Amino acid sequence: MSxxxxxxxxxxxxxxxxxxxxxxxxxxxxxxxxxxxSLVVILPLLAIFWISFKPVTLADLRPPAPVVxxxxxxxxxxxxxxxxxxxxxxDQTVSGVVLTDTLPDxxxxxxxxxxxxxxxxxxxxxxxxxxxxxFRTRVAIPVTGQGDEDALEAAAEGSEPTITGxxxxxxxxxxxxxxxxxxxxxxSEFWRVLGxxxxxxxxxxxGALVVGLFAALLLDRSFKGQGILRGLYLFPYVAxxxxxxxxWVTLFDPFSGSANALLIRMGVSEGAINFFGExxxxxxxxxxxxxxxxxxxxxxxxxxxxxxIDTDMYEAADMDGASPFQKFxxxxxxxxxxILSVLFLLRFIWTFNKFDDIFLLTGxxxxxxxxxxxxxxxxxxxxxxxxxxxxxxxxxxxLTIFSIFFFHVMSREEGL
Amino acid sequence: xxxxxxxxxxGAALGVLWSFTMAVTVAVAMSFATGDGFRPGIIxxxxxxxxxxxxxxxxxxxxxxxxxxxxxxxxTFVGLPPVRAEAELLHVVLTALFGGAALGLGMAxxxxxxxxxxxxxxxxxxxxxxxxxxxxxxxxTAIVVIPFYVMVMTSLKSxxxxxxxxxxFSLDLSRGWGLFDSYRELLTKYNFGRYLxxxxxxxxxxxxxxxxxxxxxxxxxxRLRFRGRTMMSRSxxxxxxxxxxxxxxxxYIGFSMAGLRNTLFGIVxxxxxxxxxxxxxMLQGYFRGLPAEVEExxxxxxxxxxxxxxxxxxxxxxxxLASVSLYVFMIAWNEFLLxxxxxxxxxxxxxxxxxxxxxxxxxxxxxxxxxxVIATVPIMALFLGLERFMTRGLTAGSVKG
Numbered sequence: 178m179s180x181x182x183x184x185x186x187x188x189x190x191x192x193x194x195x196x197x198x199x200x201x202x203x204x205x206x207x208x209x210x211x212x213x214x215s216l217v218v219i220l221p222l223l224a225i226f227w228i229s230f231k232p233v234t235l236a237d238l239r240p241p242a243p244v245v246x247x248x249x250x251x252x253x254x255x256x257x258x259x260x261x262x263x264x265x266x267x268d269q270t271v272s273g274v275v276l277t278d279t280l281p282d283x284x285x286x287x288x289x290x291x292x293x294x295x296x297x298x299x300x301x302x303x304x305x306x307x308x309x310x311x312f313r314t315r316v317a318i319p320v321t322g323q324g325d326e327d328a329l330e331a332a333a334e335g336s337e338p339t340i341t342g343x344x345x346x347x348x349x350x351x352x353x354x355x356x357x358x359x360x361x362x363x364x365s366e367f368w369r370v371l372g373x374x375x376x377x378x379x380x381x382x383x384g385a386l387v388v389g390l391f392a393a394l395l396l397d398r399s400f401k402g403q404g405i406l407r408g409l410y411l412f413p414y415v416a417x418x419x420x421x422x423x424x425w426v427t428l429f430d431p432f433s434g435s436a437n438a439l440l441i442r443m444g445v446s447e448g449a450i451n452f453f454g455e456x457x458x459x460x461x462x463x464x465x466x467x468x469x470x471x472x473x474x475x476x477x478x479x480x481x482x483x484x485x486i487d488t489d490m491y492e493a494a495d496m497d498g499a500s501p502f503q504k505f506x507x508x509x510x511x512x513x514x515x516i517l518s519v520l521f522l523l524r525f526i527w528t529f530n531k532f533d534d535i536f537l538l539t540g541x542x543x544x545x546x547x548x549x550x551x552x553x554x555x556x557x558x559x560x561x562x563x564x565x566x567x568x569x570x571x572x573x574x575x576l577t578i579f580s581i582f583f584f585h586v587m588s589r590e591e592g593l
Numbered sequence: 594x595x596x597x598x599x600x601x602x603x604g605a606a607l608g609v610l611w612s613f614t615m616a617v618t619v620a621v622a623m624s625f626a627t628g629d630g631f632r633p634g635i636i637x638x639x640x641x642x643x644x645x646x647x648x649x650x651x652x653x654x655x656x657x658x659x660x661x662x663x664x665x666x667x668x669t670f671v672g673l674p675p676v677r678a679e680a681e682l683l684h685v686v687l688t689a690l691f692g693g694a695a696l697g698l699g700m701a702x703x704x705x706x707x708x709x710x711x712x713x714x715x716x717x718x719x720x721x722x723x724x725x726x727x728x729x730x731x732x733x734t735a736i737v738v739i740p741f742y743v744m745v746m747t748s749l750k751s752x753x754x755x756x757x758x759x760x761x762f763s764l765d766l767s768r769g770w771g772l773f774d775s776y777r778e779l780l781t782k783y784n785f786g787r788y789l790x791x792x793x794x795x796x797x798x799x800x801x802x803x804x805x806x807x808x809x810x811x812x813x814x815x816r817l818r819f820r821g822r823t824m825m826s827r828s829x830x831x832x833x834x835x836x837x838x839x840x841x842x843x844x845y846i847g848f849s850m851a852g853l854r855n856t857l858f859g860i861v862x863x864x865x866x867x868x869x870x871x872x873x874x875m876l877q878g879y880f881r882g883l884p885a886e887v888e889e890x891x892x893x894x895x896x897x898x899x900x901x902x903x904x905x906x907x908x909x910x911x912x913x914l915a916s917v918s919l920y921v922f923m924i925a926w927n928e929f930l931l932x933x934x935x936x937x938x939x940x941x942x943x944x945x946x947x948x949x950x951x952x953x954x955x956x957x958x959x960x961x962x963x964x965x966v967i968a969t970v971p972i973m974a975l976f977l978g979l980e981r982f983m984t985r986g987l988t989a990g991s992v993k994g
Contacts, residue, residue, distance in 0.1 A: 200819035202898055206809035207825070210869055213806060217866040218832055221843035228843065238849050395729040406730075408980045412737050415976045417927040419945045420965035424744040427958055430759075435625070435743055438759040442630040443620065469736060501718045530836030533929050549838045556842055569839040580834055584827070 222573070228566040230353040235560035241266030241344040243274045243308060249320075249333040256287070256320055258333055262305065263313035266344070274305040274342035281332040283322050290318040308342070357567035361555075373460060374529065374547040381467030382524045386517065388468055389475025394505075396476070397483045407480075414473040422537035425466055429453060459543035463535050467528060475520055482516040483509070522583045526576065548572050598717050600650040600709040604700070607724045608646015611699050612638045614728055616675045618735065619692040625742065628761025629680035631688065637668045637675035641696060649700035650709050661697025665689040699727050741969075748775050748963035755958060775963035783960070784939065785947060785967060792926060792944035792968075795860055799925040800918045802865040803872045807917075810869075811876035812902055816885070826877060833870045837930055845934050855938045863931055868921045875920070879913035880906065916982045919975065926972050944968045 192200075245262045260278075264271055280286070280299040290296050294303035294316055301318060322329045361367055396407055413421060429436045429452035440446045453459050486509070494504050532549040535541060541550035548568060556565025616633035623631045641664045649657040668674055669689050676692050678685045703723045707716060746762040747755065749772045754761065764772065779785040813819075814826050844863060845854070853859035883906065891901045907914070932946040942950065948964040 196818065199817050203813040203817035203819040203822075206813035206817075210806050210810040210873060213866050213869060214832060217844070217863060218835060218840060221840045221847070222835070224843035224846070225839060228846070238846060391729060392733055395726060395733070404980070406734075408977055409737055410733055411976070411980075412741060412973070415923060415972060416741075416969045417929070417945055417948075417965075417972065419927075419929050419948050420744065420969045421740060423948070423952065423961055423965055424740045427747060427962060428740060428743050433756050433759045433958065435759045435762075439621065439624055442624060442760065443632040500714045501722050526834050530834070530838070532836070532838045537929075549836060552838050552842065562842070562846065565842055569842055572836060573839055576834060576836065580831060 225566050225569050225573070228563060229357055229570045230355070231563050232354055232356050233561075233563040233566075235557070235562060238562070239265070240346045241269040241271050241310070243271055243276075243305075243340050243342045245276060245338055245340050247278070247334055247338050249330045250317075252326060254287075254321075256322065256329075257317040258284075258320055259315055259317050260303070260338065261313070261315045262308075262340075264308050264310055266310050268310040269344055270307055270309050271342040271344040272307040274308050274340065276303040276305065276338055276340045277301065278338035279336055280320065281336055283324060283329055283332050284320045285322070287319040287321040291316045294318060357561075357563040360561075360564050361567045361571065370546050370548060370551050373545065376460065377464050377467065377535070377545075377547055378525055378528045380464045381471070381528045382521060384464065384468035385471040385524060386475045386521055388472040389477075390479055390513075390517070392472060392476040393479040393483055396480060410476065411473045413470045418470070418533045419537060421470065422466070422534060425462075426453060426538060429462065453539050454543050456544035459539050459545050463538050463545050466534060466538060467531070470534065471524065471528075475524070478516055478520055479513060482513055486512050519587060522579070522586060526579050526583065529576065529579070530572070548575075598712045598714075600704070600707040600712060601647045603712060603717060603720055604646040604648075604650045604704045604707065605643045606646070607703055607720060608644075608649070608700055609639055609642035611703060611724060611727065612642025612645065612675065612696055614731060615692060615695045615699060618731055619688060619695065620676050621735070621739075623676070623678070623680075623684065623688055623691075624760050625739075625762055627680060627684055628758050628763055629678065629684060631680070632677050634674050634677045637673040637677075640673065641665060641668055641675045641693075645696050645700050646704065649697070649704045650707050654698070654701040654705070657701035658694050658697035661695070661700070662690060662693030665693035665696070703727060744962050744965050744969070748959050748966050749773070750959055752957045752959065775957075775959045776967070779960060779963050779967065783947070783951070783964075784942075785944075785964065787940075788942050788944045788947040789967065789971075791857065791942065793971075795857065795864065795943060796922050796925040798861050799864040799868060800921045802861070803868045803921050804914065804918065806865065806869050807872035807876055808907070809902070811873045811880055812906065814873070815877040815880035816888070826874075829870045829874050833874070837867065841930055841934055844931070848935060854935050855941060857941055859935060860932065860943070863935075864925050864928065867928075867931075868924050871924075872917050872921055875917050876910070876913060879910055883909055912982065915979070919979055919982055922975070923972060926968075 242265050243262060244265050245260055248259050248261075249256070250259055251257055258280075260276060262274075262276065276294075278301045280301065282299075286296050290301060290303075293305060294301055296318075303316060305314075320333075392410055396403060396410075428434055431437060431449040431451040431454065434449075434452075436452070437446075437449045440450070441448070450458070452462050490508055491504060494508055499507070530549060531547075532553065535545055535547055535550050536553065539545045541547070541554055546554070549572065552565045552568045552572070554565075555568055556562045613633070616638040620631040620633050623629070641661070645657065645661050645664055648660050652660060665675055666689050669685065674689075675696075676688050678688050680688075703720055705723075707720055712720075742762070746764075749764060750762070751774075754765070766772075814822060814829075848854040848859050853862070887909070888901050888905055891905045892898070896904065927945065928943075929945045929949070932943045933949055936942055936946050939947075939950065944964075945968060948961065948968060951961045951964050
């Protein structure tokens with residue numbers, strides 16, 4: 178610095194070139210992730226909002242289009258190329274249908290092609306205009322050719338005709354309707370599904386938390402085999418959901434299930450119980466499955482937190498003569514409250530989102546249809562994608578409310 | 594209340610509860626092991642519990658075991674068995690032996706060292722806690738082991754044997770290698786060998802792609818200062834909360850239109866994106882914990898940022914990378930929804946999709962269970978071998994299932 182500062186030296190303000198460079202590098206490092214995530218998360222989310230306002234069915238995924246098949250028929254003078262053309266849709270018009278093709282070198286025109294086709298050099302152009310739903314036609318182009326007929330046929334059919342035409346695509350036009358939402362909210366079905374979802378979510382989450390807390394209390398001591406037991410208790414979570422879900426179905430099968438055989442032999446029940454087929458038992462069973470499958474997660478987190486609690490406090494409590502239950506009630510529980518509430522909220526959200534478990538156990542039958550299963554059922558079993566998307570939007574809105582609440586709580590608790 | 598808290602009464606009360614637990618456990622275990630009928634006998638286990646519980650306060654551990662076995666033998670002999678067995682003599686004797694020993698051992702541990710006179714609150718609660726602990730071990734082990742036991746044993750049985758007696762899981766060892774018929778058929782007729790390879794390759798690719806994307810991202814969020822940094826680390830968690838089924842529907846539509854459905858390329862494209870957010874979240878937590886001074890030293894010595902990441906940060910965070918890789922591998926291996934929706938062509942199935950296709954009334958149950966075992970064993974082996982990493986990985990950033 179050549180000139181002396183005229184005033185007292187000031188710390189630099191704003192962002193210097195170094196800070197800017199750092200920020201630029203950060204965004205560069207984040208760019209691939211951002212791109213991928215927006216492609217697969219943000220874009221589909223927008224799409225689902227868009228679709229939910231449109232009466233789309235599974236069949237609409239293939240928009241109506243002209244379909245053409247080319248074949249070489251006859252021989253000698255009667256030799257001709259035939260195009261058979263049809264509209265893939267039965268009820269929608271495809272407009273501006275134009276077919277173009279090129280004759281292979283080994284073939285040449287033999288007179289005028291049938292209307293509406295015209296020949297131009299080796300090229301054929303057929304303008305069909307608008308074709309209605311269910312339209313089919315056949316045009317013949319008389320040709321001659323030298324040589325082996327099979328080779329000619331292969332040559333003729335080898336040059337694929339191109340065909341263009343525009344059809345109204347329900348996914349991209351600008352007609353919106355509220356029909357999907359009307360359908361979703363129509364009648365008591367929706368509220369029943371919502372009720373089932375909340376029951377499953379609340380009791381599944383709370384149950385997993387309580388059972389997990391119990392398991393953590395068991396393992397919060399060091400003894401021989403602690404590691405083995407901890408690993409063993411994680412099995413339900415680590416195993417593929419499809420494997421354990423089908424095992425439960427097999428175990429509780431009304432005809433050949435071991436659980437029923439056991440209960441009958443023990444004299445607990447008179448006849449076979451259809452665990453996954455009766456209301457309200459099926460709902461209780463899927464909730465129990467949820468508790469069984471996810472208690473390991475709660476137990477891991479609670480155990481991790483327990484082992485970080487300072488032992489001094491317990492020693493002090495011992496000096497003061499606190500009993501074991503008092504120590505749990507007045508020392509451990511308050512310490513664990515933070516992780517318990519965060520776990521509850523997070524698990525609540527994820528249980529709310531759960532699809533696989535119920536879908537595999539009951540398929541949503543016997544009063545176990547939750548919102549997520551409802552999405553699948555509307556979209557694929559009933560082939561009404563629009564209605565499925567509308568349910569998905571409802572799920573997303575519920576979730577937004579939960580997430581706002583979650584971040585509100587989490588900013589208070591020292592978090593995960 | 595105070596007067597009730599004597600060693601005898603506490604012992605007797607806990608004895609009845611423990612006796613009930615053990616009677617049920619022994620009955621269930623014997624049923625599953627032999628296929629015969631075993632049921633707890635109410636009067637029997639109450640009597641056994643009362644006497645053994647009260648007696649265990651007086652005698653030592655081996656005394657309690659002897660007492661338990663003697664009680665079981667006596668009660669069974671007079672026709673009030675704690676565990677009623679409709680089975681051959683050998684099994685009845687074994688039941689009495691196991692039941693009595695379990696009752697006695699448990700009671701000795703629960704009431705060990707209790708005085709027979711009035712108890713202090715400490716002694717009383719400690720005994721209750723010891724009972725709850727014992728109950729907890731039995732309960733949790735049972736609920737975890739029984740389904741997996743049923744899964745493995747069902748896969749080794751034949752169709753008729755299953756229908757004849759669903760409880761009988763004893764193995765017919767005379768069948769020799771025939772026990773594994775279901776597996777052989779799955780691997781030869783149902784293409785499961787191929788599904789295994791597909792699942793393995795897809796999972797490994799998912800791990801690699803996830804790491805390639807999330808390492809730079811996590812480093813940026815953890816170390817570099819830029820506007821929107823907090824927002825970024827939060828929205829990562831937010832994305833993690835979007836339900837898969839909501840995304841699966843538009844992905845299905847998009848893939849149908851783009852012709853990516855029924856291709857493994859499409860699956861490999863979509864799986865990493867579902868795992869990148871969680872991997873990023875886990876890694877950034879770890880990167881934050883690394884000392885920044887080491888990296889600054891590297892910068893001073895003329896390394897570029899990227900070289901610092903490659904030469905300093907990554908070698909230091911190998912354990913975290915292992916955890917994340919394992920966790921991502923597990924997610925990809927177990928993934929069901931997307932594979933189920935996007936793959937229809939049996940030659941391109943992943944393992945989970947292959948098992949789903951076995952769930953029909955024409956295919957015998959034991960094939961389905963064998964499929965479940967094939968899918969479970971590799972991930973379990975990996976998990977048990979690397980349990981330490983897995984546990985850390987699970988607690989590091991994921992509460993998701």
